Amino acid sequence: xxxxxxxxxxxxxxxxxGDIFNLESMREALHHRIIYSFLLLVLLFTSCGQAVPAxxxxxxxxxxxxxxxxxxxxxxxxxxxxxxxxxxxxILAREFNMVTPEVSMKFDAxxxxxxxxxxxxxxxxxxxxxxxxxxxxxxxxxxxTALPSWLTTRHFFRDELMAILHExxxxxxxxxxxxxxxWDVVNEAINDDGTLRDSIWSRGIGPDYLDLAFRWAHExxxxxQLFYNDYGxxxxxxxxNAIYNLVKGMIQRGVPINGVGLEMHVSxxxxxxxxxxxxxxxxxxxxxxxxxxxxxxxxxxxxxRPIQVRLDAEAQIYRDMxxxxxxxxxxxxxxxxxxxxxxxWIPGATGHLDAPxxxxxxxxxxxxxxxxxxxxxxxxxxxxxxASDHP
Ligand code: XIL
Numbered sequence: 602x603x604x605x606x607x608x609x610x611x612x613x614x615x616x617x618x619g620d621i622f623n624l625e626s627m628r629e630a631l632h633h634r635i636i637y638s639f640l641l642l643v644l645l646f647t648s649c650g651q652a653v654p655a656x657x658x659x660x661x662x663x664x665x666x667x668x669x670x671x672x673x674x675x676x677x678x679x680x681x682x683x684x685x686x687x688x689x690x691x692i693l694a695r696e697f698n699m700v701t702p703e704v705s706m707k708f709d710a711x712x713x714x715x716x717x718x719x720x721x722x723x724x725x726x727x728x729x730x731x732x733x734x735x736x737x738x739x740x741x742x743x744x745x746t747a748l749p750s751w752l753t754t755r756h757f758f759r760d761e762l763m764a765i766l767h768e769x770x771x772x773x774x775x776x777x778x779x780x781x782x783x784w785d786v787v788n789e790a791i792n793d794d795g796t797l798r799d800s801i802w803s804r805g806i807g808p809d810y811l812d813l814a815f816r817w818a819h820e821x822x823x824x825x826q827l828f829y830n831d832y833g834x835x836x837x838x839x840x841x842n843a844i845y846n847l848v849k850g851m852i853q854r855g856v857p858i859n860g861v862g863l864e865m866h867v868s869x870x871x872x873x874x875x876x877x878x879x880x881x882x883x884x885x886x887x888x889x890x891x892x893x894x895x896x897x898x899x900x901x902x903x904x905x906r907p908i909q910v911r912l913d914a915e916a917q918i919y920r921d922m923x924x925x926x927x928x929x930x931x932x933x934x935x936x937x938x939x940x941x942x943x944x945x946w947i948p949g950a951t952g953h954l955d956a957p958x959x960x961x962x963x964x965x966x967x968x969x970x971x972x973x974x975x976x977x978x979x980x981x982x983x984x985x986x987x988a989s990d991h992p
Contacts, residue, residue, distance in 0.1 A: 656692070656966055663970075664698040666977035667935070670927060670984075673736055674973075675699025675936035677896065679944045680722045683729060688964045692940065694733040699934055701738040701895070702726050703946070706781075707747040711773055715751050715765075720776055727780045738895065738936065739777060741785040741830065742770050743814045745800035753801065762805040767817050774821035785830040785862055785895070786818045787811050793833055795843030811847070812856045819857035830862030830895055834881075836873025841881050849888055860891035865922060866938065868900035869914050875921040879928065886931035893934035894926055898957035899969070900947055912956070916968035919959065923976045935973075 667674035678700045682689045693700070704710050705722035712718055730737045743766065757765065774784065790811060792798050802810040811829075818827050829848055834841035844861065851858045863878070882892045899918050901911045926932035939945045941960040948954055956962075959970040 656695075660974070661978075663696045663973060663977065666974065666981065668698060669981055670977065672926065672932065673699035673893075673934040673936070675701060675736070675738065675934055676940040677701045677703040677740075677936070677938045678726055678729075679703050679939070680705055680725055682944050683726065689941065689944070690729075692960065692964060693729075696940070697735065699736045699738060699936055700726060700730050701740045701936060703939070704747070706739055706773065706777075707741060707744065708752070708769065709747045709749045712769055713749050715749075716768075718772055718776070720773075723777070727777065731780065736783065736934075737777075737781045738828075738893075738934070739774070739781040739784040739825075740895075741788040742773065742818060743786060743790075743802060743810070744788040745790070745798055745802070748801065757805055759806055762801070763813065766802070766806070766810070766814065770814060770817040771821045774818050774825065778822045778824075782822070782824060783826045784818055784822075784828065786814050786827045786858075788830050789832065790829075791831055791834065791840055791843050791847065793838075793840050795839040812851060812854060815851065815856045815858050826859040826891065827857055828860045828862045828891075828893065828895075829858060830864065832864035832866050832896070835863040835865050835867075835894075836877030837881055838873075845881075845884060845888075848885070848890060852888055852890075858890070860893060860933075861885050862893050862895035864896035864938075865894050866896055866898055866900075867918060869904045869911060869918070872899070872918055875925050878922060879925045882925060882929040882932055886929055890931065892926075892929065892932045893936065894922060894932070895934070895936050896938040897922060897936065898938045898945060898947060900951070900955050900957050902951070902953045902955040912968045915957075916972035919969040920972040920976050923973055924980070927976065927980050 663674045674697055676693065676697050676699075678693065679689075680702065683693070702723055705726060710722065711720060727737055729735075752765070770786075774781075787810075790798050790800070790803070797803050797808055806813070815827050818825065829844065829851075831840070831844055834844045848858055848861055863881075867873070885892050897919070899915045901915050904911050904914075906914075923935050926935050937958060939958050941962065941964055942956045942958050943960075943962040943964070945955065945957050947957050956967070959967055959973065961967055
């Protein structure tokens with residue numbers, strides 16, 4: 602479906618990342634970002650100058666297909682790109698009906714100074730979402746990182762830390778009441794071995810900080826859907842067992858939790874078997890919880906196969922994970938951590954150029970985009986056939 606100029610673009614991308622630039626030796630994430638931006642410009646001018654297919658207006662949008670399934674399809678949003686790039690805005694509005702702020706609603710972004718709140722960036726995103734009839738996933742209220750230095754550089758007694766967190770949650774959730782109705786309340790609180798992650802919250806308040814955070818978020822907006830969100834617990838593992846037990850315990854204690862977010866940051870070499878993801882989703886659903894895939898991306902850089910093989914393998918992983926979501930009634934959203942390789946967080950985090958998302962750096966749809974469209978289409982046809990067989 603996608604024709605050769607797009608592949609040429611990727612071949613050049615591969616050659617450049619492999620032969621000419623060695624980002625491995627660079628340490629600072631910021632440094633990576635600057636270099637990466639420069640490389641992107643080089644790539645744009647050198648490798649993608651040919652006529653490449655745009656999205657055909659005759660294709661249905663992902664969001665229209667997702668809506669027909671009753672699920673949301675979403676992406677994280679980089680507010681700078683939203684404000685600066687028309688193509689970014691156009692694709693975002695056309696293809697998605699759910700957005701997550703990439704950084705704008707995190708603790709350090711909203712309360713950089715104690716008691717002084719900044720919601721301008723988040724408000725920009727919320728306004729865009731409202732104008733385009735999109736849901737917003739608020740992300741996130743309690744995390745071990747992205748904390749302001751006033752919080753991390755001095756010791757607080759338990760009562761004081763509880764008051765700080767309570768006030769932060771009340772202020773932010775109340776600010777967005779009626780506009781943001783889904784929140785990742787606690788993010789990434791469990792280690793890979795299933796133990797509770799060490800953080801200022803677990804150390805300063807104790808393990809009950811999770812229950813408290815959910816209760817406080819509910820207090821601020823009783824209508825909001827409240828999620829526990831984590832990575833590496835998508836399939837069946839020690840970590841996903843621990844998450845399952847955590848949320849089961851919360852429900853038993855009457856804590857207001859509505860769902861679990863499965864981040865799904867994976868790579869061609871390391872991803873959970875789709876049947877395990879399905880099994881995990883089903884056991885969470887059996888607790889009465891919703892499940893959402895919240896941050897999917899697929900790293901393809903550390904794989905030596907030809908680029909087209911990698912792009913097809915990437916597409917297959919997207920296909921499988923969306924299929925898993927579509928086959929569980931309680932899976933209500935499929936969200937990616939960005940939609941264009943131009944603005945993925947992966948190069949900054951790993952120090953390697955990569956292509957983990959469904960549009961390339963020049964906003965052309967990749968095989969992964971068409972895989973998602975295909976799954977949504979096929980499953981719709983099958984659902985209609987089943988409905989007409991059993992009216
Ligand atoms: C990442 C952002 O993409 C980066 O821009 C930021 O520097 C660090 O955080 N899991 C999460 C997200 O829940 O909030 C993280 O986002 C990616 C991993």
